[in-house]
Amino acid sequence: MKISDILANGEVTISMEVFPPKTDASFATVEKAVDEIAALRPSFISCTYGAGGGTSEYTTRITRRIYDAGVTGMAHLTCISSNRQTIESQIGELKASGIENILALRGDIPKDSDFVPGDDGFLHADQLVRAIREIYPGACIGGACYPEKHPEAASKESDIKAIKSKVDAGCQFLTTQMFFDNSIYYNYLYRLRENGIYVPVVAGIMPVTSRVQMKRSIELSGCIIPPRFAAMVDMFGDDPVAMKQAGIIYASEQIIDLLANNIRHIHVYTMNKPDVAAGILRNLEGIFKPE
Ligand code: FAD
Numbered sequence: 001m002k003i004s005d006i007l008a009n010g011e012v013t014i015s016m017e018v019f020p021p022k023t024d025a026s027f028a029t030v031e032k033a034v035d036e037i038a039a040l041r042p043s044f045i046s047c048t049y050g051a052g053g054g055t056s057e058y059t060t061r062i063t064r065r066i067y068d069a070g071v072t073g074m075a076h077l078t079c080i081s082s083n084r085q086t087i088e089s090q091i092g093e094l095k096a097s098g099i100e101n102i103l104a105l106r107g108d109i110p111k112d113s114d115f116v117p118g119d120d121g122f123l124h125a126d127q128l129v130r131a132i133r134e135i136y137p138g139a140c141i142g143g144a145c146y147p148e149k150h151p152e153a154a155s156k157e158s159d160i161k162a163i164k165s166k167v168d169a170g171c172q173f174l175t176t177q178m179f180f181d182n183s184i185y186y187n188y189l190y191r192l193r194e195n196g197i198y199v200p201v202v203a204g205i206m207p208v209t210s211r212v213q214m215k216r217s218i219e220l221s222g223c224i225i226p227p228r229f230a231a232m233v234d235m236f237g238d239d240p241v242a243m244k245q246a247g248i249i250y251a252s253e254q255i256i257d258l259l260a261n262n263i264r265h266i267h268v269y270t271m272n273k274p275d276v277a278a279g280i281l282r283n284l285e286g287i288f289k290p291e
Pocket residue numbers: 047048049050051076077078104105106107108109123124125126143144145150151152153154158159160162163165166175176177178204
């Protein structure tokens with residue numbers, strides 16, 4: 001099923017993200033985690049893509065596995081280190097595998113390099129969105145957005161203009177970078193709408209279950225840590241059991257507040273942890289009913 005249809009059917013959706021293995025040796029472990037997450041019946045599951053191609057074939061295989069487990073899948077695809085030919089072949093592979101949902105991303109520019117794309121290379125996600133439209137017209141395409149602005153963007157305004165060009169190119173929904181203060185999302189949504197961007201904006205929620213994960217999340221996203229969140233990590237960060245429980249509850253409370261404010265689409269970054277995903281859904285019992 002197309003994610004655009006799932007998001008349009010009027011129901012609350014709670015979808016989940018998994019990541020592929022890095023090597024064949026860890027494939028079975030990831031498959032097991034994916035099966036357990038699929039058994040929770042989220043609205044759909046997306047599988048990330050290793051920029052630079054390291055795990056690209058695994059993304060297709062894991063996304064196929066999600067479909068085989070009876071849940072709608074979505075494959076992430078990045079374009080930064082690719083040329084037109086590689087992109088054509090990757091999109092062809094997704095099409096041949098029956099994967100109709102693609103999250104079109106640029107990917108991070110390789111560090112310590114003066115990156116310049118080749119003549120038929122890609123510099124921004126809107127180019128990838130156009131390429132998918134041409135090569136695989138039946139695909140449903142999503143894109144990423146950043147409530148606290150993409151770290152490279154010169155200003156919030158220029159970042160929103162870039163989102164608009166992605167949507168104008170054919171991106172049918174957006175998924176946000178993680179945020180830990182919902183007011184940042186509400187404010188962002190208002191600015192998107194003010195700039196004529198009306199596609200669904202799925203709220204990305206990261207349950208942080210360890211101090212290390214919090215550090216990594218901030219480094220990656222540059223997102224603001226509210227005092228309440230920092231106090232939680234200070235108090236429980238050295239106790240793995242307490243920290244996991246506190247992280248699940250914090251994420252659940254964020255989701256309940258979003259739902260209470262009529263935000264209907266949530267994407268949980270599960271980090272391949274079925275127990276964390278299940279803990280959140282348990283806290284939402286009676287509020288969200290999986291399929
Ligand atoms: P773009 O939309 O191209 O934006 C990148 C920067 O360029 C922004 O600063 C933007 O303002 C600017 N820009 C965009 N378009 C234009 C334009 N036409 N002209 C001028 N400037 C422009 N990374 C992975 O490697 N694999 C994944 O699976 C993955 N999944 C993700 C999922 C989500 C929900 C999110 C939020 C991020 C994900 N990322 C993933 C990270 C993402 O690849 C990086 O954040 C990357 O730096 C930007 O990707 P983008 O698609 O947002 O790029």
